[in-house]
Amino acid sequence: MKNTIQKTAIMNALMALDHPTADEVYECVHSEFPSISKATVYRILKRISEEGEILHLQIPGGADRFDTTLCVHHHLKCNKCGKVCDVSVPELDGIETRIKEESGFAIGGYRLVFSGLCSDCIFKK
Amino acid sequence: MKNTIQKTAIMNALMALDHPTADEVYECVHSEFPSISKATVYRILKRISEEGEILHLQIPGGADRFDTTLCVHHHLKCNKCGKVCDVSVPELDGIETRIKEESGFAIGGYRLVFSGLCSDCIFKK
DNA sequence: TATTAATTGCAAACAATTCTTATTTAGGAA
DNA sequence: TTCCTAAATAAGAATTGTTTGCAATTAATA
Numbered sequence: 001m002k003n004t005i006q007k008t009a010i011m012n013a014l015m016a017l018d019h020p021t022a023d024e025v026y027e028c029v030h031s032e033f034p035s036i037s038k039a040t041v042y043r044i045l046k047r048i049s050e051e052g053e054i055l056h057l058q059i060p061g062g063a064d065r066f067d068t069t070l071c072v073h074h075h076l077k078c079n080k081c082g083k084v085c086d087v088s089v090p091e092l093d094g095i096e097t098r099i100k101e102e103s104g105f106a107i108g109g110y111r112l113v114f115s116g117l118c119s120d121c122i123f124k125k
Numbered sequence: 126m127k128n129t130i131q132k133t134a135i136m137n138a139l140m141a142l143d144h145p146t147a148d149e150v151y152e153c154v155h156s157e158f159p160s161i162s163k164a165t166v167y168r169i170l171k172r173i174s175e176e177g178e179i180l181h182l183q184i185p186g187g188a189d190r191f192d193t194t195l196c197v198h199h200h201l202k203c204n205k206c207g208k209v210c211d212v213s214v215p216e217l218d219g220i221e222t223r224i225k226e227e228s229g230f231a232i233g234g235y236r237l238v239f240s241g242l243c244s245d246c247i248f249k250k
Numbered sequence: 251t252a253t254t255a256a257t258t259g260c261a262a263a264c265a266a267t268t269c270t271t272a273t274t275t276a277g278g279a280a
Numbered sequence: 281t282t283c284c285t286a287a288a289t290a291a292g293a294a295t296t297g298t299t300t301g302c303a304a305t306t307a308a309t310a
Contacts (some may be wrong), residue, residue: 001287001288002275002276002277002286002287002288003276003277004275004276004287004288004289005275005289006289021266022266023265023266027181030261035289035290036237036289036290037289037290037291037292038290038291038292039265039267039268039269039289039290039291039292040288040289041292042266042267042268043268043288043289044288045265046156046268058183058185058186059293060183060236061183062266063266064267065268066212073207076224076228078230080232085228085230087224087227087228090221090268091216091217091220092214092216092217094241095214095219097210098187099201099239102212103201103210103212103243103244104202104243104244104247105210105239105241105242105243105244106241106242106247107201107238107239107240108204108240108241108242109240109241109242110237110238110239110240111185111237111240112217112235112236112237113151113194113231113235113236114221114230114232114234114235115232115234115235115236116230116231116232116233116234117230117231117233118228118230119228119229122229122231126256126257127255127256127257127306127307127308128307128308129256129257129258129307130259131257132257146297147297147298148296148297159260160259161258162258162259162260163256163259163261163268163298164258164259164260164298164300165257165259166297167297168257168258168299169257169300171298175295187297188296188297188298189297189298219288236285
């Protein structure tokens with residue numbers, strides 16, 4: 001893969017942001033580098049997530065988000081402010097084996113998203 | 126809620142189909158009842174899922190799907206043919222409590238989607 | 251049966267993402 | 281260093297999935 005200015009700017013934005021959407025990455029890069037195109041942001045995010053450099057998260061009811069934490073973990077989503085946090089769920093360790101035996105599916109991975117209200121939003125009206 | 130012909134037709138389609146997308150429901154109803162509009166399908170599906178009559182599933186990388194099985198369960202998605210199956214994961218029973226204590230989030234629910242290849246697709250090229 | 255609020259169909263708006271095409275660029279070869 | 285070419289880009293049109301505004305229609309009830 002070519003090492004373009006655009007890719008570098010996107011990697012920097014990913015470091016600076018927490019679970020950003022593609023559009024948030026675009027806004028961040030665009031403020032420094034106004035000529036970048038949205039299609040480029042989507043293309044690069046897609047490519048580097050396919051190559052395993054970042055995780056591509058599909059969050060119910062909203063745009064996809066990207067995550068630079070690569071170890072196995074899952075997510076908490078606040079339904080009010082939209083914030084996404086990491087959470088680890090060791091209860092699921094090794095579950096692929098059981099699911100594969102029961103269902104015949106060859107499990108490539110799984111995603112678990114909890115939704116609710118974060119501690120900041122619980123008391124807000 | 127009024128009991129319209131459109132709603133009845135959609136409920137029947139939901140019974141006949143397995144984890145359909147809104148568009149699949151529309152196609153099914155439309156073949157019997159050509160005057161129905163897509164907006165009506167989306168509106169009715171949204172309303173009956175909000176009322177708890179069906180589940181509204183947000184499956185990564187594709188259109189939302191609807192599920193008439195109401196007890197707690199999760200999903201397996203085949204990355205090749207797109208099929209979605211139910212699976213139960215008792216390992217997670219009661220996990221909301223632990224997550225709430227650790228994170229402060231008031232958990233309203235959670236969704237777990239396994240992705241991989243179904244037994245039919247494993248051997249296909 | 252008349253009333254009325256809920257529901258519908260349609261078209262247009264919408265958001266997120268992908269595609270198309272002409273142009274530019276990174277990185278290796280000469 | 282300069283040239284070459286495949287890879288990557290910008291811009292915006294196109295797609296996909298879904299929602300909305302509105303005038304017309306209809307189900308439920310009085």
